[in-house]
Amino acid sequence: MAKKNSSGALLGGLSESRKMEIVGILVMALGGLIGLSILSYHASDYNLIQSLSADNLLSVDRGPALRIQNGLGVVGAYLAHFFVYRLFGYMSLFIPAIILLYGWFIFRDRQVNQLLWPTVYGIWSMVLFSTILGWFNNEYDWYSSVWNGSAGIATARVLQNITGIGSIIILGVLLVTTVLAFMDRDLQTTVDTVKGWFADARDAVSGWQEERKAQKEQQRQQKQEEAAAQQARVQQRQQAEQQMRRQSKPGSPSSDRPVSPPAGEPQSQSIDEIVERSQQQDRERMRQQQEEVQSLDQRPRAEVEKKQVAGEEDDVDISVYVGEGDEEAGARELDRQNKDKAREVPKVKYKFPTVKLLDSPPNEGNEVDLNEIKENKRIILDKLKRHKIEIRSINAIVGPTVTLYELDPAPDVKISKIESYANDLKMATAAKGLRIMAPIPGRSAVGIEVPNGKREIVYIKSVINTKKFVESDYELPLAFGKTIENEVFMVDLTRMPHLLIAGATGSGKTVGINTIITCLLYKCHPDNLKFVMIDPKKIELSLYQKIEDHFLATIPGTEDPIITDTSKAQETLESLTKEMDERYDLLKDAMVRDIRAYNEKFDNGELDEEEGHRHLPYIVVLIDELADLMMTAGKQIEEPIARLAQLARAVGLHLVVATQRPSVNVITGTIKANFPARIAYQVASKVDSRTILDTGGADQLIGRGDMLFTNGGGMTRIQNAFVSTEEVEEITGFIGKQRGYNKKYELPVIQEESASGDIPDPLEDIDELFEAAAKIIVLHQQGSVSLLQRKLKIGYNRAGRIIDQLFNAGIVGPYQGSTARDVLVEDEDELEQLLDELDEFNR
Known part of the structure; x- marks a missing residue:
């Protein structure tokens, strides 16, 4: 009995992950043994095992058991006969392969439900291939049926009896669709991929032909130049000979005195040397002329x-x-890169949005x-x-x-x-x-x-489908649009690290936010990026609710993933500050300095999940209208925004804040100091321009996406890329149709001190503003921390402590989340009586 208890305690001492690893190893071993028995199948083994008895099995020195050739012995012979002869021949190897895959997933502690599609596909492929081979066996009387098995022959014969010669056509169509499904379950995408292969092959052949033609043309020009040079040398040689003959004639003035060569040259000089020196002088003179022409303007422009x-x-x-x-990227280059990037992250099967979802610009x-x-x-x-x-x-x-x-x-x-x-x-x-x-x-x-009298619309597709964007290695790439030089302007949000946007109504501010989101959706996997969207206007960011299961991070219990309520916005920002503090603790434990080094260390297995470590995605916080939040909440909104802007860069939290009223009471000095990267669309006055950019110029913009960008240095004028509402719906619909995460990315919950039960004794260390705060609360009949902050001009922490003391004194009710506390005292007379009782108690 004691022995049994000790063994149970030994098994119970194993962790859950260790148990799963043991089960996974056993399942993989089972699959490997079945595969070994199928691979070592011999038809004669079954006849031998029919003649075996118990004595033969127990006696290893004699009997037919020693003549069994299967690698797994008698058990393997039985298994091989069942799978190879009775079922689907060597095509039955799909079964041990599936078992091995299940064992590997269990060993790696992955979700087994992800193997539903591979299991169905593998069994279907086994039946189909066996049936096709069985059809040829029936039709052409193959000698051996080990490749298709009895079940494959029987299935093919039934299909032949029903459809006749059409059976092979049906099997061929099923084979083609099965191969296409192996490439991609979306058959239309697979067909497009195959067409893309043929198009790439044609482009390669045509490129090779053009290259060959260019080489031949270059060789022909070289031959012509060599011939012309040879002819010039002959002419110069003839002219030199004629000149020498004229000088050597008797009676000529020059024949009486010797011809002296120029200073510094040898006395004797051949005709070839004279010609070579003349050609060298001509080449030097032509090179100087070309340099003078090129020095006029060195900027790269389109010569045409x-x-x-x-x-x-x-x-x-x-x-x-x-x-x-x-340079424009290939038609499917971005899609191919995104497909490879999606395979690298195995946690969820995700397809990046394709470029064909975007509108093509006119030609x-x-x-x-x-x-x-x-x-x-x-x-x-x-x-x-x-x-x-x-x-x-x-x-x-x-x-x-x-x-x-x-x-x-x-x-x-x-x-x-x-x-x-x-x-x-x-x-x-x-x-x-x-x-x-x-x-x-x-x-x-x-x-x-x-x-310009006629403006050109910059479409988002002409920006995203460029080699500059496709081949960029930025963590969070943002391609805003095109500059005056017609170049794509692109920056990395992680290096900015936050962005402040301002512009009048209708100047293109919301389209700019859609451009930012679109660029990130086309380059970032949902494992590595989450959005927190705050939209007081309630309609601008509502289109992104479809990507809730993939890209949005929310507080647990939140019904709407897009935050539209001011109190919820404040709670969300405070939750983000707590997330920031937790991430800094993780970075401290991992002894790294930024989120990139931390994730590399975690992905390499150097950090233990049981100690609380996890993969940290980037979080981009989008606030579409800051002015409305500042009007309703004021300091309560400004403080978490300023704190995030000051500290959150290293842990992967980045802010994109937009407002249509760039005044000093909205863009305060605290906020402005922590946002070196700023975008200004058209504003109403020079004062607004100086508020957002510290200089004029934004008041001279012409709207509809015309903007100025600065990152603490110079100013760049950009035409914002246009993203239509239909394009946003196509992109979000494409992502939303895919299977998302079983559990969304949740931000930490903020609880006040009173909610946790750790409440200071009101009879000790009472704040000197306690009575004044109590009178304000009773007068306004509102138990709010923000009310005390405004009336008493104190900070959030002190106001929270006073609220806790008022709760313990029975003046206000308990904590109620984002809503104000109930006031339990109805008038000032009742309050005075309560305060007198507290004074007597303290004495």
């Missing part, structure tokens, strides 16, 4: 788009440049209106000439929204003088928004940005 427009009324020429743009391109550029150039020169400002040259750089005119003023012109005529130029050009950069950062020129 470079045009010269000569002035008619003046002698200043203008050079027009159109940015070449970023009209950015047309250059030379007449408009010429007219603006005439107006600018005429206006500056009237004020005696001389301009030596102008370059026009055409962008999607505006054209930048680079002016090269004379050396004696003051730059501030040009800047003072901004309003005159704006009136003369009749432009909606004209912005002067004096000088352009990094260039010795003055810039004047004039809006």
Whole structure:
């Protein structure tokens, strides 16, 4: 009895994970033994085991048991006869393979329900392949049936009896669909993939042909150049010989005196050396001419788009440049990379959204209106000439929204003088928004940005489907749009590390937030990224409810994953600060400095889950309207935002805060100091522009996605990429249809001290503002911490302690979550009586 108890205690001492590992090893061993018996099948073994008796089995020195050839002996012979002969032949190897897979999942403590599809697919493939082989066995009388088994032959014969010759067509169609399903369960995606392979093969062949043609053309040109050079050498040699013959004629003036070579050269010089020196001088002169031409402008531009427009009324020429743009990625390059990235993370089977969900931009391109550029150039020169400002040259750089005119003023012109005529130029050009950069950062020129008469829409697909975005290794890549140079502007949110967005209503602020979310959805796996969305307007971010099971992080018990209530927003931000503190504790225990090093250490198995370690995804907090939160909550919202902005970078929490009212009481100094990266859309006044950017310029933007970006350094003008509502619905619908996580990513719950039961004694260490706070609470009949903060001008922690003391004194009720406490005292007379009783008790 004691022995039995000790063995039970020994088994009970094993951890749950160790038990699962033992079970997994046993299941894998079972699968391996079955596979060994099938692989070592011999038809003669079954006849031997029929003649075996118990004596034969127990006596190892004699009997037919020794002649069994199966690797698993008698048991293996029985198993092999059942699986190979009775069932589906060698196709029965699918069964031990499935058992091995189950054992591996149990050993690795993975969810076995993920094997439902592989199990069904494996059994179906076993039956199908066995039936196909059985059909050929029936039709052509194959000698051995070990590949299909009796069940495969019987299934094929039944199918032949029912459908005749059509049976092989049916089996062929089933085989094709089975292979396609193996590649991808979405047959349409598989067909597109196969078509993509053929298209890539055609592109490779055509590229090889073009390369061969280019090589032949280059060889032909080299031969022509060599022939021309040879002919030139012959002509020069003939001319040199004629000159020498003329000099050697008797009676000629030059024949009486010897010809002396130039100084520094040898006395004797052959004709080939003279020709070679002449050719070298010609080559040097041509190289110098090319360098002089190239030194005019070294900026990379599309040579096809470079045009010269000569002035008619003046002698200043203008050079027009159109940015070449970023190289477009392959049609399916992003999808292929995302598929490989999805395979690397085995926790949930996830498909990245495909590029075909996005609208394709029209093929009209950015047309250059030379007449408009010429007219603006005439107006600018005429206006500056009237004020005696001389301009030596102008370059026009055409962008999607505006054209930048680079002016090269004379050396004696003051730059501030040009800047003072901004309003005159704006009136003369009749432009909606004209912005002067004096000088352009990094260039010795003055810039004047004039809006184009015809604007170009930058579609999100033209930004995402570029090699710059596809091949980027950023953790959280954000591709906002295109610059004036027609280049994709992309940054990494982890390096910013937070973003502040401001702009008037209708300037493109919400589209910019959709652009940010879209870029992250196309590059980040849900294991590595979570969103916390706060939307007081309730409609802007509602489209993203579909991705709740994949990408959204919420507080437990929250009904709506998109936070729209102010009290819930405050609770969520405080929960995020607690999440930040917990992550810092994990980083401290792991002895690392940032989230990337921590996750690498965790993925390598260096950190133990039983000690509380876990994979930490990045969390991006999106606040669509900060002004509404600041009006209703004030300091209670500002404090957690400022704390997160100051500390949360290292643990992977990043803020994207937007507001339509960039005033100082919304974007306070505490918030502004911790957001070096800022985006300004069109604002109403210069004061708003200085509030968000610390400089003017945002008031001169022309709206509809026209924006200025700064990260503490220079200013970049960008045309925001356009994301339509239909595109957002397509992307979220594509993600939402997939199976999400069984358990959502939950943020920690915030509990006040009174809710935990650790309440200080009200009769000891009573706050000096206790009576004043009690009168305020009774007067307003509202037991709120924020009310005490505003009326008494104290901090959150002190106000919370006073509320706890009021609760213990019986003045307010218990903690009720986000709602205010109930006030238990009805008027001031009752309060005075209660306070007198407390004083007597304290004495």
